[in-house]
Amino acid sequence: MTKNIASYLVLALLAVIMLSVSFSSKDSIVDLSKYSTKGLELVYTVSLDDDIKDDVLVSNDENDVFSPYLGKSFVGFREAVGFKESRGDYATVNTFGYLGKYQFGAETLKMIGINNPQQFLKNPKLQEKAFIANAARNKWILRRDIKNFVGRRINGVLVTESGILAAAHLAGPGSVKTYLRSYGLDNFADGFGTTVQYYMKRFSGYDTSFVKPNKLAKAI
Structure with missing residues (x-):
């Protein structure tokens, strides 16, 4: 009789544990805005130009090093740009x-609804929202160019959606349109000499499908 009671108690305890694990997994929500590489020394996806393979959209090379293991995901793209x-x-x-x-x-x-730069600097969560809003706005502006040029090569560089969005972040969507439609003849450079083509190559092949085109995208 005692053995039977003990068996029932063990079974009841296992059932409670399994139900607890099941409910906790359903209720957990991952907030990607909380993830950052601030303060970390990274060996990252964006290496020197000589190490970038133009003909590979998603790397399967086991020697590639990604930290913190974000690969070619959207979070990987976001953190690589940052x-x-x-x-x-x-x-x-x-x-x-x-x-x-x-x-x-x-x-x-200002275009994405932020008018206080000092407040912006003190708010990491707002900065992450700003990145996504700006990418959504740029994706809307460049939607036809994404459709027409992704998969082509310009000056030997494979055009990808993530490369276009990264270049638009650097130089603005207008400069990216000009670069693409001139087939690389007009290659904007910023104050440090970084070009549209350089960003096209460096940020090639990430999955940016998370970003939805939005003409009126705002961070606030």
């Missing part, structure tokens, strides 16, 4: 006055 722009520093302002982890200009911030 790392290139500022090494992931939300509070930085460069010599040209560009702000935060993604080095936004004040005029671009």
